[in-house]
Amino acid sequence: LRHFLTIEGLSRELLVRIMDTAESFAGVTAQNVKKVPLLRGKTVVNLFFENSTRTRTTFELAAKRLSADVLNINIATSATSKGESLLDTVRNLEAMHVDMFVVRHAQSGAAHFIARHVAPHISVLNAGDGRHAHPTQAMLDVFTIRRAKGRFAGLKVAIVGDILHSRVARSEILALNTLGVDEVRVVAPKTLLPAHVEALGVVPYHDLNEGLRDVDVVIMLRLQLERMGTAFIPSEHEYFQRFGLTEKRLEKARPDVIVMHPGPINRGIEIDSAIADGPRSVILQQVTHGIAVRMAVMSMAMHSGPDMEVPA
Ligand code: CP
Numbered sequence: 001l002r003h004f005l006t007i008e009g010l011s012r013e014l015l016v017r018i019m020d021t022a023e024s025f026a027g028v029t030a031q032n033v034k035k036v037p038l039l040r041g042k043t044v045v046n047l048f049f050e051n052s053t054r055t056r057t058t059f060e061l062a063a064k065r066l067s068a069d070v071l072n073i074n075i076a077t078s079a080t081s082k083g084e085s086l087l088d089t090v091r092n093l094e095a096m097h098v099d100m101f102v103v104r105h106a107q108s109g110a111a112h113f114i115a116r117h118v119a120p121h122i123s124v125l126n127a128g129d130g131r132h133a134h135p136t137q138a139m140l141d142v143f144t145i146r147r148a149k150g151r152f153a154g155l156k157v158a159i160v161g162d163i164l165h166s167r168v169a170r171s172e173i174l175a176l177n178t179l180g181v182d183e184v185r186v187v188a189p190k191t192l193l194p195a196h197v198e199a200l201g202v203v204p205y206h207d208l209n210e211g212l213r214d215v216d217v218v219i220m221l222r223l224q225l226e227r228m229g230t231a232f233i234p235s236e237h238e239y240f241q242r243f244g245l246t247e248k249r250l251e252k253a254r255p256d257v258i259v260m261h262p263g264p265i266n267r268g269i270e271i272d273s274a275i276a277d278g279p280r281s282v283i284l285q286q287v288t289h290g291i292a293v294r295m296a297v298m299s300m301a302m303h304s305g306p307d308m309e310v311p312a
Contacts, residue, residue: 001014001297001300001301002123002301003111003115003123003124003125003126003301004123004124004125004126004135004136004297004301005111005112005115005124005125005126005133005135006112006126006132006133006135006171006174007133007135007138007139007171007174007175007178008133008174010178011178012178012179012180015139015142015175015178015179016179017300018139018293018296018297018300019139019142019143019146019293019296021295021296021299021300022139022140022143022289022292022293022295022296023143023292025065025291025292025295025296025299026289026292034065035064035065035066035067036065036066036067037066037067038066038067038299038302038303039063039066039067039068039099039298039299039302040066040067040068042066042068042069042099042100042302043068043069043070043071043096043097043098043099043100044059044063044068044069044070044071044098044099044100044101044102044298045070045071045073045093045098045100045101045102046059046060046070046071046072046073046102046127047073047075047089047090047093047101047102047103047104048072048073048075048102048103048104048127049075049080049086049103049104049105049106049110050104050105050106050128052104052127052128053263053264054262054263054287054290055104055127055128055134055136055137055290056072056102056104056127058287058290058291058294059102059125059127059136059294059298060072061291062290062291062292062294062295062298063100063294063298065291065295066295066298066299068099068100068298071093071098073089073093086105086110086113086114087113087114087117090114090117090118091117094118094119094122098122099121099122099123099302100122100123100124100125100298100301100302101114101118101122101123101124101125102125102127103124103125103126103127103129104127104128104129105128105129105130106130107129107130108129108130108131108132108133108167109129109130109132110129110130111124111125111126111127111129112126112129123298123301123302125297125298125301128167129167130167130227131164131165131166131167131170131227132167132170133167133170133171134167134168134171134262135171136290136293136294136297137168137171137172137262137290138168138171138172138174138175139175139293139296139297140286140289140290140293140294141168141172141175141219141260141262141286142172142175142176142179143289143292143293144258144260144282144285144286144289145157145217145258145260147285147289148217148258148282149216149217149258152176152179152180152181153180153181153182154181154182155181155182155216155217156181156182156183156185156214156215156216156217157176157181157183157184157185157215157216157217157218157219158185158186158187158205158211158212158215158217158218158219158253159172159173159184159185159186159187159202159219159221160186160187160188160208160211160212160218160219160220160221160243160245160270161187161188161192161220161221161222161223161243161270162188162192162221162222162223162224163186163188163192163193163194163197163221164188164191164192164193164194165192165224165227165228166221166224168221168262169186169219169221170200172184172219173186173200173201173202177201183203184201184202184203185202185203185204185205185211185215186200186202186203186204186205187204187205187206187207187208187211187212187243188204188206188243189206189234189242189243190206191234192223208242208243208245208249209249209252212249212250212252212253213252213253214252214253214254215253215254215257216253216254216256216257216258217257217258217260218245218250218253218257218258218259218260219260219261219262220245220259220260220261220265220270220271221261221262221270222261222264222265222266222269222270223236223239223266223269223270236266236268236269239269239270240268240269240270243270244268244269244270244271244272245259245270245271245272245275246272246274246275247272247274247275247278250275250280257280258280258281258282259271259275259276259278259280259281259282259283260281260282260283260286261276261281261283261286262286263283263286263287265283
């Protein structure tokens with residue numbers, strides 16, 4: 001794959017290949033081999049127009065472990081603040097002979113837009129665009145599930161929280177269904193679910209106790225207040241009473257349930273600290289896996305043919 005912009009349209013085989021490649025990198029880094037030379041001589045640009053802790057730093061670590069040079073563009077102090085357009089920013093960086101853009105942007109479609117305009121040797125990786133997609137997050141999430149459960153068949157997965165504004169949820173739903181889980185549930189108040197949500201291949205629930213019954217995996221999401229505009233915003237207290245994950249509620253799930261969260265977590269709003277820090281939480285493992293998964297995607301983007309088209 002040349003670009004990695006969305007999970008949509010990717011085959012099960014490709015998702016498995018990404019996870020298998022990530023598995024080999026996870027093994028390498030676990031053996032304290034800090035670097036492999038796969039991206040030696042390449043320059044990766046982290047272009048983050050929205051804030052990030054996990055995605056930006058794990059992309060940077062992944063690139064450095066592949067021996068690439070990394071440029072982190074500080075948007076706040078860049079010429080963007082003087083009115084330079086996204087395309088002009090990209091064209092100027094391209095003139096510096098870079099090889100890969102890792103892009104996060106508040107506008108859905110921003111990474112696709114850049115991918116359509118860069119030179120043929122440049123790869124674009126989507127690190128989150130608006131409400132649309134966060135494909136490497138979905139890949140590290142399914143990688144975490146595979147490591148914990150060893151399979152996808154037969155699994156019931158509940159994604160709980162602000163589905164409406166979540167690019168993570170959209171990408172996860174696509175990945176989980178492509179990999180053949182038994183059932184993907186979305187659990188949220190009606191106001192935080194997209195219209196016709198069933199069309200995404202999920203079963204909607206509005207009651208957390210019902211939604212958690214017999215699930216193998218729970219993925220909690222935060223309220224994306226920055227994307228809500230004038231839409232209904234529940235009070236944090238009210239939200240926790242109805243949709244916060246507690247020990248008591250988690251008893252409805254299977255005994256070997258794992259609890260995930262893409263981060264950042266908001267303790268006491270969508271998740272109780274006893275769960276976030278408890279034995280069933282794999283939240284920090286997800287962060288660690290982000291490095292191996294991003295190494296996999298970056299190395300595959302730089303070393304294989306263009307088997308994924310950029311939609312016009
Ligand atoms: N999961 C995720 O995208 O986290 P960051 O916003 O910290 O990158």
